[in-house]
Amino acid sequence: MSELFGNEPFWVIALKSVLIFVVLLVYTLFNIWFERRVVARMQHRIGPNVHGPFGLLQSLADGVKLALKEDIVVKSADKLVYVLAPILATIPAFLAWAVIPFGPEVRIPFTDTITPLQLTDLPVAVLYVLAVTSIGVYGIVLAGWASGSIYALLGGLRSSAQVISYEVAMGLSFVSVFMYAGSMSTSEIVEAQTDLWYFIPLFPSFVIYCIAMVGETNRAPFDLPEAAAELVGGFHTEYSSLKFALFFLAEYVNMVTVSALATTLFLGGWRAPFGIGQINDGYFNTGYWPLLWFFGKTLFFIFIFVWLRGTLPRMRYDQFMSFGWKILIPVSLAWIVAVAFIRKLKSEDMLDQQTLMWVAIAAGVLVLVTFFIPEKKPEPEPEPEEWDAFAGGYPVPPMPDSTRSES
C-alpha cells in the first residue's frame, strides 16, 4: 500500500472525490444509453438515436424530465423513512468507490504533485466495499416498508433475502483472492496480479463472483425485487420524480461498482491486457493509460449485464434462492478448501506448477463431461388418491407415512 494514502493535501483529496462523483454520474448516464442501445440491437430495434450524437444525450434528457416530474408522497407512507430510503440507497453506492483503484501513481497535470489514481486505501478495502454496499440494502428494504403498499413490501422483503444470501457467496469468492494476494487492500491485490490475472488460477471463484454480483445488484435474470410482471415495480412502486431517480442512479452505480470490483479482484485491475502490457517495457501501464483499461474492463462487465438481461427470462424466486444456498455456497466452500490445500502444498514445495496444471485440466474436463450426461429423470411417483380429510367426520391431517397405503 502506498505511503501516500491518507497523507495527501486536502485539495488533492477534494479533487479526487469530486472527480469520482462526476465520473460516476456521467458513467451512469452513459450506461443507461449503452444498455438501451445494446438491448435494442439484440432485439432488432434501433434504440435511442435522436438526441445528440448516436442519441448519447437521451439519458440526460430523461434525467431532467424525471427530476421535473411531480413528487408524490403516498398518503399511507411513513414520511420520514419514505424520504430517507432513496438517500440511504444512493450514498453507499458512491462511498464504495473510495477504495477502487483506477490506476497507478501519476502526476497531476500542471502541478508537481504525485498521487495514486485512487481516493484512499484500507488494509480491509474489499471488506469495506462489502460493508457499504450492504448498507445500501437498507434503502431498498426501508423503501418497501415505508411505501405502505403490498407490492413494495414484497419487493423489499425479497430484496433483503436475496442480497443477504448472495452476499454470502460473494464474500466466499473473495476469500480465495485474499489467500492468493495475501492482502485485502485493493491496491495490493492489483499489485499482486502483475504476472497473472486471478481469473485464471481462481476461475471457479470468478464464476461464482460473476453470478453473485448479478444477484447482488437486483439485475435480470435475478431482478425479483422489482419483478415488473409480478410486483408492478417492487420496492419503488410508490416512488416518483427525483426519489425514483435516486433509486435508478443507485442501481446503475451499484452495477458499475460490482463490475469495478470484479475488474480489480480478477481481471488485474487497471493493468493493460496481455500483449499490450508488454509493449515498450510496460509503457501502457504508466501514466493515465490505465484509466482506459480500467473503464474498458468495467464496460465489458456492463455489457455482460446487458447481455444477460437481453437473453435470460426471470428466474422463479424459490429456484433462485435454492440455487444460491444449495449450489453457489457449497461449491465456493469446497473451492476455498481446495485453494487452501494448493497454497499450502505449493509453499511446502510438494506440488509443482506442471502437476497442478494437469490436475486443473483433468478437473475441467471432468466438469465439462458432467454437462453431457443427461439428467436422470426422477421415477414418476404413483399418483396418490385425494386425501379426504373429512372421511371420519372431523378434519384430520393425513399421517406422514400412511398417506399412500391407507387412502
Next chain:
Amino acid sequence: MTTFWLLAPVMVIAALGLIFARKAVHAALALAVVMISLAILYAVQGAPFLFAVQIIVYTGAIMMLFLFVLMLVGVDSSDAVRETISGQKLAATVIGLLFGITVVLAIGQTVSGAVVGLGDANENGNPYGLAELLFGKYVLAFEFTSALLITAALGAMVLAHAERLTPRHSQADIAARRMREYAESGRHPGPQATPGVFARHNAVDTPALLPDGTPLASSLSPSIVERGQVREGFDDDIDKVVEQLETEEQRDRRAGRDGRGTDGFGGEK
C-alpha cells in the same frame, strides 16, 4: 476525538429513539444507526477490520430483525403503551439506572489512563494483528464459538423443518394437470380473464364482458362473489350509453355542428 464528539450525540439520540420509538421498525432503524456509528468509532480508533466486520455482520442481523418485526408484529402495528405488569416501569427504571452506574464505574476504574500499545498491536497491519490473536492465542475459544454457532444454526434448521405431508407438485405436474382438465372437461388451460379491464367499469367488482356483451362470471374473484359485491345491471348500462350518444348527437345537430359552422377542427370560418 472530533469524530467521537460528532457521533456521540447521534448515538445517544438513536439509542433513546430505540427505546422510545412507537413503531418497531423505527426502533430497528435506530439500532442500525447506533451500530454503524459504533463501526465508525472503531475505524477512528485504528481497528479497520472490526469496522468492516461490524457493519457486515450487523446489517445482516438488523435486516433479520426487520423481517422478524414484519412477520411477528405486523407491517404497521405500534407498541402498546399500557403496562401489563404493575410497577414494571418503576422497577425497570431503578434497575436500569443501577446497572448503568455500575457499568460506568467499572469501566471508569479500569480504563482511566491513556491506552497504550496500539502501534505494537498493528505493527504488521491491523488484520495481521487480529489474525495472530484469533488463530494463535485464542484459537480454541474461536473454534468453540464457531462450533456453537453452527450447532445453533443446525438446531434452528431442525426446529423449522417440517415433514411434507402431501406430494409436491412441480411446474410440469401442474401443466400436465391443466392439459388433462382441458381434454376432459374443456376448461381453459391458460390464465383466466381479468375482471373489469375490458368492461365499461375498470374495477375488480365488474366482470369482464365477452365479445357478445354477456358478463363472464369466472373473471371475478370468488371472495367478491361470496360477499355479494358484484356490480350488476349491464343492460341498463348499454341503454344509458346509447341514450347518451343520442343526446349528444341531437345537441350537435341543434348547434348546427355538421362539419363547419363552429370552431371545429380544420373548419373554414
